[in-house]
Amino acid sequence: MEQAPHAPGPDGAxxxxxxxxxxxxxxxxxxxxxxxxxxxxxxxxxxxxxxxPRGPVRQELDVNGSVLTVRLTAEDPGQLQMxxxxxxxxxxxxxxxxxxxxxxxFAKPQQDKGG
Numbered sequence: 001m002e003q004a005p006h007a008p009g010p011d012g013a014x015x016x017x018x019x020x021x022x023x024x025x026x027x028x029x030x031x032x033x034x035x036x037x038x039x040x041x042x043x044x045x046x047x048x049x050x051x052x053p054r055g056p057v058r059q060e061l062d063v064n065g066s067v068l069t070v071r072l073t074a075e076d077p078g079q080l081q082m083x084x085x086x087x088x089x090x091x092x093x094x095x096x097x098x099x100x101x102x103x104x105x106f107a108k109p110q111q112d113k114g115g
Contacts (some may be wrong), residue, residue, distance in 0.1 A: 026080050027073045032091055034098075037066045043094045044068055050090070057083040 018028035034040040040063045047061055047070070057074040070087055 002052045019032070025070060025075050026077055028080065028084060030070045030072075030087065030091070032068045032070070032095070034066045034068065034095075039098055040066045042098065043091070046094050047090060050057050055079065059083070059087070 011022075032043070034043060044061055044063045047068075056076065057072055057079050060071040060073075062069045062071075068091075070091065072080060072083050072084065072087060
């Protein structure tokens with residue numbers, strides 16, 4: 001994503017930096033469902049303890065039940081895009097690793113199908 005050059009405003013001053021409507025910061029939220037709350041908490045712990053510095057991009061992580069939510073907020077669309085790519089890569093690594101490593105007893109119990 002490229003940022004357009006700042007054109008002068010009506011008074012000749014430079015236009016404000018890129019952002020959302022009305023100069024608001026840009027934000028994206030990613031929700032990742034996990035098979036169990038324990039796995040969501042493990043992913044949360046891993047992502048917060050191994051977080052890469054994102055400079056002017058703010059990252060918030062939250063777990064609600066078995067769903068991990070990641071929010072990224074930035075003023076600059078290019079920086080936000082780079083952080084989104086990095087975040088998706090980290091979430092992908094965590095989920096792949098957990099699929100291979102997390103013991104089955106952490107998984108959500110299966111309901112008996114009756115009979």
